[in-house]
Amino acid sequence: MTIVLRGVSRSWEEIVGLSDIDLDIADGERVAVIGRSGSGKTTLLRALAGLDTGITGELRGAAAPAVVFQDPRLFPWRSALDNVALGLRGTDPRDRARAMLAEVGLHGREDAWPRQLSGGQRQRVALARALVREPDLLLLDEPFSALDALTRVSAQALVADLWERHRPALLLVTHDVEEALLLTDRVLLLADGRLVHDERLPADLPRRRDDPALVARRADLLRRLGVEP
């Protein structure tokens, strides 16, 4: 099922969040959204998550979206396992939750309270909570920005790996152009609520930080953001 947006806008009185967005996202497609602070990235993500009832225009969203926010937002009074299994339907929800926790590398920490986990571990629980629902669209709002550089690299690798296995459509909001180039097939650039650039990455683009082709694209995107590399 393709996600379709036609003329989607959002504003609060005179403040513009999104303005006249046209966008299609195919099944299993990985899309990065970059843009300066306040450009409307989170607003777009919330619209796609079905969290915003104030948007205008036509939006055919995903059947089963799942969100990972910038902070883990776990229920502090529920164990890691219970957080993942929360509201999960179907057969053996706890077994599926357990398996998903193992997939994000938290086997053995099922009974830990969120307060007993590190920041990176909590964020992995949040990732497991989203993925265990087998979403057709996984929405990530700067999920790694609160992590230290090393943890971030392994969390990025984990997302790449999980996408390979589950293949949901993916929308990754990020400040980090390099992260966008490493993890997605397509980069959208927002400015003042408008979609100003939509770039598909070549399938053969090597996903290595030091690859010259990737470095050149990074420089180009930074220039478009108004930053001289």
Place this chain on the structure above:
Amino acid sequence: MATWQLASSTGALPATTIGSPQDVTAAAWVLIEDGQLSHALVVSLRRVVLGVLLGLALATFFGLVAGLSPWGDVLLDPPMQMARAIPLYGVVPLFIVWFGIGESTKVILIALGVMVPLYLNLTAALRGIDPELSEVADTLRLTRWERLRHLVLPAALPGALVGLRLSLAVAWLVLIVSETINAESGIGFIVNNARTFLQNDIIVVGLLTYALLGLATDYLVRRMERRALRWQGGATR
């Protein structure tokens, strides 16, 4: 204790003011021996338990309705705030007119005293639920019941337990007051009788009993708190 005994023995503390620990213990022993104290305890405890249960039920029901629905808030909050502003002891005469001087007046007074602090703390806790977690509940498509069970109640629990402790403290106070005003049985009755006959030792025994009961309930709630709020600590479960 030692100071008390010393002051009594040396006569610095005359027995007409307050008896020595020995005298008080002796008085307590007599009351326990002839079954007066245990009978009074049962009667007083029954009043408190009934009043507290009624008050808790009312507070929980009103608190949930007011805290979770906008119209409930509009409808219930003003009368509750008024109830808070009226001093409880002021309504005692009115209650005696309405309900007589029997058991129901005492139970209802305790229930009212218990209801107000718990209601206030519960509604405050419900209003303070993190909107970000509420949003998570939306994205997880939790049902009403799941939301109540996994988000609303656990989030409100710390505040509710603070309210419960306040409520129980109030319950004992109201018991003492209502038993002092009129009672044909219970601890307050023993104390009142003793006052008539100037038996200070017995009054002290009554007061100590009240104090012990208050401490015991506080201890129970603290234990409940520790168990229910394990997730706030660092220890593994």
